[in-house]
Amino acid sequence: MTSSLPVKIGLEIHCQLTQLNTKLFCSCYCNYREKEINSNICPICLGLPGSLPILNKKAVEFAIMISKALDCKIPELTVFSRKNYFYPDLPKNFQITQYDSYGTSTSIGKEGSIKYGENYKIARIRRIQLEEDPGRLVYENGRTQALIDYNRAGVALVEIVTEPDFVDPKEVRIFLNKMTSILEHLNVCNTNLEGSLRCDANISIGNGKKVEIKNIGSFSDIEKALTYEITRQKTMTIHDIEIKAETRHWDDKRKITKQARSKEEEEDYRYFPEPDIPKILLENLSLIKTSELPDERKSRFINDYGLSEHVAQVLIDNKDLADLFESAIKIYHSPKSISNWIVSDILAFIEYDSSGKKTITDEMKIDAKHIAEIAKLVDDNTINRSTAKSIISRIIKTGELPSDIIKKEKQTTTIINDETILLESIDKIFNEEKKATLDAKHNPTAINFLLGKIMRMTKGRADPKITTILLKKRLDEEV
Amino acid sequence: MSRLYTLNIEQVTNGIKNEEFTSEEYVSQIIERIIKVDQKINSFITINDNALVQAQQIDKKIRSGSTVGSLAGIVVGIKDNISTAGLKTTCASKMLSDYVPPYDATVIKRLKDKDAIIIGKLNLDEFAMGSTTEWSSYGLTRNPWNLDYVCGGSSGGSAASVAAQLCTASLGSDTGGSVRCPASFCSVVGFKPTYGLVSRYGLVSYSNSLEQIGPIGRTVSDVKKIMEVISGKDTNDNTTIDTRNNINTNNYDPEQKNNQKIGLLRELINGADESVYQCIYSAIDKFNKFGFTYEESSLKSSEYALASYYTIATAEASSNLARFDNIRYGFELNPDDYEWNTYFSKTRGNFGDEVKRRIIVGSFVLSSGYYGKYYLKAQRVKNLIKHELKKLFKEYDLLISPTVPVLPFKIGEKIDDPLKMYLIDINTVLANLAGIPAISIPIGFKNGLPIGLQIMADEFQEKKLLDISEVIEKSININTSYPDL
Numbered sequence: 007m008t009s010s011l012p013v014k015i016g017l018e019i020h021c022q023l024t025q026l027n028t029k030l031f032c033s034c035y036c037n038y039r040e041k042e043i044n045s046n047i048c049p050i051c052l053g054l055p056g057s058l059p060i061l062n063k064k065a066v067e068f069a070i071m072i073s074k075a076l077d078c079k080i081p082e083l084t085v086f087s088r089k090n091y092f093y094p095d096l097p098k099n100f101q102i103t104q105y106d107s108y109g110t111s112t113s114i115g116k117e118g119s120i121k122y123g124e125n126y127k128i129a130r131i132r133r134i135q136l137e138e139d140p141g142r143l144v145y146e147n148g149r150t151q152a153l154i155d156y157n158r159a160g161v162a163l164v165e166i167v168t169e170p171d172f173v174d175p176k177e178v179r180i181f182l183n184k185m186t187s188i189l190e191h192l193n194v195c196n197t198n199l200e201g202s203l204r205c206d207a208n209i210s211i212g213n214g215k216k217v218e219i220k221n222i223g224s225f226s227d228i229e230k231a232l233t234y235e236i237t238r239q240k241t242m243t244i245h246d247i248e249i250k251a252e253t254r255h256w257d258d259k260r261k262i263t264k265q266a267r268s269k270e271e272e273e274d275y276r277y278f279p280e281p282d283i284p285k286i287l288l289e290n291l292s293l294i295k296t297s298e299l300p301d302e303r304k305s306r307f308i309n310d311y312g313l314s315e316h317v318a319q320v321l322i323d324n325k326d327l328a329d330l331f332e333s334a335i336k337i338y339h340s341p342k343s344i345s346n347w348i349v350s351d352i353l354a355f356i357e358y359d360s361s362g363k364k365t366i367t368d369e370m371k372i373d374a375k376h377i378a379e380i381a382k383l384v385d386d387n388t389i390n391r392s393t394a395k396s397i398i399s400r401i402i403k404t405g406e407l408p409s410d411i412i413k414k415e416k417q418t419t420t421i422i423n424d425e426t427i428l429l430e431s432i433d434k435i436f437n438e439e440k441k442a443t444l445d446a447k448h449n450p451t452a453i454n455f456l457l458g459k460i461m462r463m464t465k466g467r468a469d470p471k472i473t474t475i476l477l478k479k480r481l482d483e484e485v
Numbered sequence: 486m487s488r489l490y491t492l493n494i495e496q497v498t499n500g501i502k503n504e505e506f507t508s509e510e511y512v513s514q515i516i517e518r519i520i521k522v523d524q525k526i527n528s529f530i531t532i533n534d535n536a537l538v539q540a541q542q543i544d545k546k547i548r549s550g551s552t553v554g555s556l557a558g559i560v561v562g563i564k565d566n567i568s569t570a571g572l573k574t575t576c577a578s579k580m581l582s583d584y585v586p587p588y589d590a591t592v593i594k595r596l597k598d599k600d601a602i603i604i605g606k607l608n609l610d611e612f613a614m615g616s617t618t619e620w621s622s623y624g625l626t627r628n629p630w631n632l633d634y635v636c637g638g639s640s641g642g643s644a645a646s647v648a649a650q651l652c653t654a655s656l657g658s659d660t661g662g663s664v665r666c667p668a669s670f671c672s673v674v675g676f677k678p679t680y681g682l683v684s685r686y687g688l689v690s691y692s693n694s695l696e697q698i699g700p701i702g703r704t705v706s707d708v709k710k711i712m713e714v715i716s717g718k719d720t721n722d723n724t725t726i727d728t729r730n731n732i733n734t735n736n737y738d739p740e741q742k743n744n745q746k747i748g749l750l751r752e753l754i755n756g757a758d759e760s761v762y763q764c765i766y767s768a769i770d771k772f773n774k775f776g777f778t779y780e781e782s783s784l785k786s787s788e789y790a791l792a793s794y795y796t797i798a799t800a801e802a803s804s805n806l807a808r809f810d811n812i813r814y815g816f817e818l819n820p821d822d823y824e825w826n827t828y829f830s831k832t833r834g835n836f837g838d839e840v841k842r843r844i845i846v847g848s849f850v851l852s853s854g855y856y857g858k859y860y861l862k863a864q865r866v867k868n869l870i871k872h873e874l875k876k877l878f879k880e881y882d883l884l885i886s887p888t889v890p891v892l893p894f895k896i897g898e899k900i901d902d903p904l905k906m907y908l909i910d911i912n913t914v915l916a917n918l919a920g921i922p923a924i925s926i927p928i929g930f931k932n933g934l935p936i937g938l939q940i941m942a943d944e945f946q947e948k949k950l951l952d953i954s955e956v957i958e959k960s961i962n963i964n965t966s967y968p969d970l
Contacts, residue, residue, distance in 0.1 A: 099807035276851035281693035
């Protein structure tokens with residue numbers, strides 16, 4: 007049975023250290039996005055003759071923080087290597103990276119692990135290394151030549167390589183959510199930026215050869231690419247076609263993988279130690295403290311704020327939400343109601359971004375203050391839940407404060423608990439529903455019918471408790 | 486003022502500061518001489534059109550009473566593989582025939598800060614790969630002492646121009662002897678500093694782990710003065726070393742110059758041609774009277790040095806030179822109708838034969854399956870040599886040998902035989918592999934052709950090495966003669 011063939015998936019994640027100020031080996035800005043083409047460059051990242059790489063120490067610290075968060079061993083020292091290949095987006099025609107060879111380990115971290123998912127499955131981390139991003143080829147309509155933008159060249163990347171510990175695409179997605187949250191919590195990468203987090207995958211089924219899928223542009227496409235590739239390989243196995251070791255590219259438009267090159271003609275990268283960067287001692291650096299990690303934060307949410315496992319997990323999976331929660335409870339300390347508003351209502355308004363993650367964008371004009379006010383207004387019985395929901399959908403677009411809306415539109419928003427007003431409504435209903443009113447003197451169901459009428463008349467704003475008491479009282483008086 | 490071009494650094498700076506002559510007069514004379522003499526030897530690739538303007542600025546400073554730098558007014562020629570902002574840096578290659586760097590190498594910046602004037606860019610073997618300066622795409626440089634002979638290399642232009650008195654001093658780069666070899670062949674002083682003492686920022690890399698920029702001058706004293714300015718930690722080069730800590734470990738007392746114990750490297754001396762061998766011993770006789778102690782010493786690993794050197798150097802070169810693809814800078818070639826792979830092939834066909842040879846060898850020794858056999862083994866030999874030399878320096882203050890085992894030879898004599906050519910470097914590569922300082926000083930002539938003495942010291946012992954070199958230079962006293970051009 008081919009459907010029961012075991013699937014093995016391993017990942018190579020490239021994470022741009024977007025929270026650095028400068029590139030990995032020069033003082034150009036790390037933030038190359040939205041800059042004029044070829045304006046964020048210098049002799050070093052452009053690989054001009056005679057320029058030398060100057061290692062960004064902060065990048066090493068960030069890579070160590072990631073290694074520690076993923077429970078990796080950190081060697082006493084590390085070195086950089088050159089990976090030699092010709093490509094126009096590579097200014098020096100070699101990439102400065104790290105490479106294990108001849109018994110020398112040159113990673114920043116190795117042999118780590120992450121627990122992920124509800125069952126705390128373990129994914130082993132093989133190695134974590136630093137390297138430089140190449141430039142970018144730009145294709146313009148109507149032009150046969152590609153143009154090259156080197157603004158990105160030299161930006162620091164951390165490569166995280168896992169062991170082939172995943173058995174299906176869903177696991178990969180849950181794992182990547184966790185990984186994203188960790189990187190966000192370490193504040194080393196703004197994962198919302200396009201291209202800041204990229205992933206290649208290796209897949210094999212049964213005893214088949216390993217196939218590498220590159221060029222997966224977003225995390226949301228990974229599940230699709232893996233599912234496609236597993237189906238492809240299983241179909242081949244059914245038809246007794248041999249699966250070759252090869253590299254395939256994910257075709258984002260057609261949503262298929264296609265052959266890039268077979269491993270037989272694999273390039274020889276002629277790795278050797280980078281002579282311009284002396285060995286780096288990591289001993290002292292490995293004492294660097296990491297900020298609070300997702301698992302620690304989740305326990306704190308459960309223990310200190312009494313959140314449920316589920317609610318805590320949803321918040322933690324998206325650092326933006328967890329941050330929103332913590333800011334909001336500083337303004338109004340009601341963790342349970344605030345967390346519920348975020349998880350059950352705010353989340354629904356957040357769109358998936360290009361990387362397949364739910365992201366609070368600048369267009370969403372809601373912040374901690376808004377949420378705190380909403381929660382308080384409901385808790386204080388100033389507005390009811392349905393009014394709260396409609397206020398939320400409005401302020402997300404406008405950014406108005408709920409308290410201001412209430413002030414301005416008292417007549418249509420706040421709960422009516424003024425007995426005089428409520429009695430007026432009751433008398434009006436009694437007039438309109440004479441039969442039901444008579445009925446109600448003996449039949450509790452009819453009371454509910456009258457209450458429903460009053461609620462409709464007041465557009466849901468009548469305080470149901472007070473209204474019920476007044477109804478009963480008034481019915482008694484009618485005798 | 487006549488014949489200002491014969492003056493040394495101190496004489497030039499004093500002359501200008503004391504207003505005996507102006508910086509402008511000095512530079513004018515030098516330029517005049519370059520125009521007259523360099524057509525014979527071809528040591529310059531580019532002359533700096535701004536030199537006279539800079540000279541006038543220095544004169545202005547002096548007239549207005551402002552302070553000027555320690556090298557005020559001297560003219561320095563620069564090997565054309567060291568980046569100079571706004572001044573073409575070709576590496577004597579067609580690949581870079583139109584390349585103008587946007588930045589100054591650290592050494593250039595430091596020279597300019599001390600008011601030295603960059604007079605121009607000097608000829609070399611393409612990308613510093615060669616030992617005779619015959620592999621330049623700008624034509625070969627001739628030996629000023631005999632125009633039919635090679636001037637040595639790869640910093641041939643740097644040595645020949647100083648010997649021909651076309652600049653006060655020059656900078657070269659020394660990867661396996663490229664400063665010392667031409668210094669020896671042209672009868673000038675050439676110095677290769679301890680690895681990490683001088684910033685390589687702006688030096689177009691040939692073999693990063695071996696090379697250093699080094700000065701060439703007509704006297705040891707001139708070389709010292711340039712070293713004072715160009716050496717020291719540079720934030721633009723991670724391999725530079727803060728020497729303030731290392732100088733202290735230098736247990737050398739300048740008052741005790743004569744107590745030095747000198748080792749004569751047997752393998753290197755015995756391997757030299759008869760005329761070179763004899764010249765070394767007659768020189769030793771001359772400075773014997775200073776009371777140094779001599780002893781024959783042996784460096785067994787030296788027989789593997791050349792193989793190790795060429796393996797490491799070509800490996801690094803094959804990677805360093807990959808960036809020359811003419812996409813970002815280089816020369817004029819319309820990319821229309823090329824697919825990028827064919828464009829790479831087309832442009833990279835512009836390397837000269839020796840450069841191509843070294844790229845091929847270097848790519849081979851790094852390729853998978855051969856890396857351990859060649860590159861790693863070469864690194865182990867490097868460590869062995871370093872270790873063996875370290876041990877020798879526990880016994881000896883200095884080690885001496887011929888700089889080059891042969892006399893300068895005729896142009897064209899070895900150009901077709903790479904192995905014979907590589908053997909020229911056999912004595913000089915040791916200092917590069919070990920990262921130690923080494924100097925070549927002139928000690929005599931045979932049939933009108935210069936011979937140089939190489940002196941090596943342990944790492945960071947530059948002060949001792951240069952002081953003793955000065956003593957030896959005085960005792961031999963040949964620096965007063967210069968070629969008649």
